[in-house]
Amino acid sequence: MALKFKIVFLFIIGFQISFSQEIENAAILKVILTKAYANEKVIVKNRLQLLNFYCNKAPNNEETLDVINKSELLKNNAATLKKQIDITINEDWSKEFGILFTNQHQYLKSKVNDCLSLEEFQKISAQYGENNQRLMIVSKPMHFANKYCLVKVAYYRNIEHNSGCYYLFEKKNDIWIIVETLNEWST
Template sequence: MRLDYKLLLGFLFCFQMGFSQENDNTALLKILLSKYYANEKPIVKNRLQLLGFYCNKAPNNEEVLEVINNHELLKKNSAAIKKQIDITIQENWDKEFEILFTNQNQYLKSKVQNCYSLEDFQKVSSAHTQNNQRLMIVSKPIYFATNYCLVKVAFYRNVEHNSGSYFLFEKINGIWTIKETLNEWNT
């Protein structure tokens, strides 16, 4: 009986941690979408959407190592960050979209609309042949040191002028805020 009780507590703890991280992911996604969609117009009938959102969480790769090497806080937490580098992940933003846009944030939803696969984005952008559409790609958040998170945001276009950067978030009084922008790049 005592073992069952411990197993139940362990299950509840793991469930709560998973739910908490999903809420944190949603909060981070809202900040990033609000930041980048701030100047976009709401999508209404026959209006072209210029900024699309990629459905999948981009995997974290060795590029994170360069970011770690250039920042003291990240160097101190490099072991925890490196454990989360995994190019094989296959996750999407569906749960976070559902939490974010169900009965709330409708103005932001009118700007974001839906997410795209790479193939869908290429079809839409080739149909309009204006080369002004961008696809916003957000990596899987890397949580470390209890109140910190690192997220890469990149923008892809069918033509040149791709760009991106890493955002270092800090959770202060239960609210995620952007602390720094790291390793900005343009092509």
């Protein structure tokens, strides 16, 4: 009986940690979406959406190592960050979308609309023949030191003029804020 109790207890703890991480990631996603969609118009019937959100979490790759080497805070937490570099992840933002947009933040939801796959984005771009559409791709958040998070955000277009950066978040008074923008790039 004690073994069953321990297993159930560990399952509950694991579930709470996982759900807590999703809540934290939803809060971080809200900051990113609010910043990115600040100048976008609300999507209504027959209005073309110019900024779309990519459904999948982009995996963190070796490019993160370059970012780590340019920041003292990141260097001091390099071991934790390096453990989170995994190009094989296959996760999406659906849980965070559910947390973020169920019965709240409806104005932001009207700007973001639905997330798209790369194929859906390319189909819409080809349909309208416009070169002003972008796909925002957000990496899986990399949490470290109990109050920091590193997230890569990139903007993809079917033509040139792609761009991106890393946002360093800090949790202050239970609110995630962007404290630094690292490795900004554009083509």
